[in-house]
Amino acid sequence: MKKIKKDRMGKEVEKLQKRIAELKKLETDCRKSESKCKRSEAECRKSESECKRLEKERERLLRIIENTKAAIFITSYDGTIIYTNPAMDELFGYQKGELLGEKPSAFSTSPDPVKFMKDTMRILEKEGYWEGAVPNRKKDGTKFTTYVRKSVLKDNKGAITNFLITENDITEHNHVKDQLKESLNKLEDVLEETIRAMALTIEKRDIFTAGHQRRVAELAFTIAKAINLSKDKVKGVYMAGLLHDIGKISIPAELLMKPAILNEIELKLIRNHPQTAYDILKEIEFPWPIATIALQHHERMNGSGYPNGLTSKNIILESRILAVADVVEAMSSARPYRPALGVDKALEEISSKKGLLYDSDVVDTCVKLFKEGGFKFK
Ligand SMILES: [Fe+2]
Ligand SMILES: [Fe+2]
Numbered sequence: 001m002k003k004i005k006k007d008r009m010g011k012e013v014e015k016l017q018k019r020i021a022e023l024k025k026l027e028t029d030c031r032k033s034e035s036k037c038k039r040s041e042a043e044c045r046k047s048e049s050e051c052k053r054l055e056k057e058r059e060r061l062l063r064i065i066e067n068t069k070a071a072i073f074i075t076s077y078d079g080t081i082i083y084t085n086p087a088m089d090e091l092f093g094y095q096k097g098e099l100l101g102e103k104p105s106a107f108s109t110s111p112d113p114v115k116f117m118k119d120t121m122r123i124l125e126k127e128g129y130w131e132g133a134v135p136n137r138k139k140d141g142t143k144f145t146t147y148v149r150k151s152v153l154k155d156n157k158g159a160i161t162n163f164l165i166t167e168n169d170i171t172e173h174n175h176v177k178d179q180l181k182e183s184l185n186k187l188e189d190v191l192e193e194t195i196r197a198m199a200l201t202i203e204k205r206d207i208f209t210a211g212h213q214r215r216v217a218e219l220a221f222t223i224a225k226a227i228n229l230s231k232d233k234v235k236g237v238y239m240a241g242l243l244h245d246i247g248k249i250s251i252p253a254e255l256l257m258k259p260a261i262l263n264e265i266e267l268k269l270i271r272n273h274p275q276t277a278y279d280i281l282k283e284i285e286f287p288w289p290i291a292t293i294a295l296q297h298h299e300r301m302n303g304s305g306y307p308n309g310l311t312s313k314n315i316i317l318e319s320r321i322l323a324v325a326d327v328v329e330a331m332s333s334a335r336p337y338r339p340a341l342g343v344d345k346a347l348e349e350i351s352s353k354k355g356l357l358y359d360s361d362v363v364d365t366c367v368k369l370f371k372e373g374g375f376k377f378k
Contacts, residue, residue: 071146071167074153077160079103079117091146091167093139104165109135109143120150124163128152133170144171191286192239199242202249206256212329215377217241219366220325222375224318226365236288237318244294244322247276259336274298275307289316297322300357312359320359324350324366327358332377343370343377 065072071088075081084099092099092107105113116134123130131149138144146167153162203210221238229237248256251273255266262270274295281291296319299305301312305323315323331346347367354363369375 073099073104073165073167075104075163075165077162079105079121079163082162088167091138091169092136093142098139107136107138109137124150124152125160136167144169145174146170195239195242198246202246205253206248212333213242213245215333216244216322216325216329218378219329219369219375220322222369222373223321223325223362223365226369226373227321227361229317232288233318236286236290236293237321239286239288240290240293240297240318241322241325243281243290244277244297244326245273246280246294247273247278249280250276257336261337271298271306289318292316293318293322295319297326299323301359302356304357317359321362324358324362328366329377347371 065085068085069087071091072085073081073088074083081099081102081104084094084096086096089096089099103117105117108116110116120130120132129149129151131147133145134148135143135145147170148168149166151164152160153164155161199213203213217238218241220241221234224234224237248270251269255262255269258266274297278291278295281294284290293316295307296310296315299308299310299315299319300323301315301320303309303311312320327350328343328346331341331349332343334340347370350358350363351367354360
């Protein structure tokens with residue numbers, strides 16, 4: 001009897017212990033979900049304040065875009081205008097909202113606006129940014145040019161959704177640029193006239209070499225062009241040609257016109273003219289290395305020239321061109337001590353010393369110009 005009672009009590013205790021364990025688990029679960037609730041409540045509050053912050057930020061940005069002087073508009077992916085700021089409407093002469101639904105090709109005067117859009121789109125997709133000058137038309141038909149900057153706007157998966165475009169009127173800027181270019185051209189003309197006047201000064205003292213510098217300049221210019229020197233270097237060669245013998249100003253006129261072969265002392269005096277030319281020309285700030293070109297025009301490839309006995313790699317190309325043009329012109333014309341030898345003899349001379357005294361490419365080009373290009377001294 002006692003044993004039966006004991007067994008029943010044992011079972012009751014077991015049941016109670018199980019129940020207690022269940023209640024404890026329930027209590028733990030409750031605590032856990034209570035803390036979860038608290039956490040998500042905090043997260044909710046946090047994201048709500050983040051939403052408010054973002055909204056304020058959006059309003060602030062919109063205020064900036066609306067008030068900026070820079071013309072801004074946004075298009076959808078297919079190029080339809082979905083937003084314009086007041087500066088954009090004002091720049092193109094439209095009322096607020098009038099441009100919405102239009103495409104930029106409506107006011108672009110590019111020869112092929114559709115192709116232009118496709119080309120810029122390709123760059124935008126690849127690089128995310130495009131900029132350049134675009135010809136446009138205002139609502140009243142006035143044509144003008146803007147400098148356009150386009151960038152892409154993406155969603156959080158990285159796909160392009162919109163394009164943000166800014167437009168800057170550069171009509172005035174282009175006008176100033178044109179005026180500046182015109183002034184520079186005028187200045188260059190004045191400089192050329194001044195150089196010609198300087199060249200004439202020296203030629204007035206020496207009637208035998210009158211016109212020598214001009215003819216050398218013309219041949220050197222034509223050679224420089226034929227060997228594809230840049231436009232600027234070709235101009236430099238021409239200007240240096242006009243002045244290369246200016247150093248002769250320090251040589252007595254009687255010596256320059258002496259109808260006999262010169263003695264050693266006289267030759268030394270004459271051979272000083274490239275250095276004198278350099279000393280005069282280095283004082284003037286030319287946009288080309290005229291002083292150096294003149295200094296090296298009697299240098300020779302094998303180092304036998306003067307005044308510094310430079311060898312090929314140390315003689316600038318412009319001087320190597322001038323050297324050939326100088327010899328060809330001098331031999332083709334009469335000198336106080338000899339009659340003109342003629343162009344054929346001059347070409348024979350430079351060809352026979354090709355690579356030794358004169359630059360091979362320059363000689364080949366010069367010979368070709370006379371024999372095939374129809375070049376003639378005027
Ligand atoms: Fe010379
Ligand atoms: Fe010369």
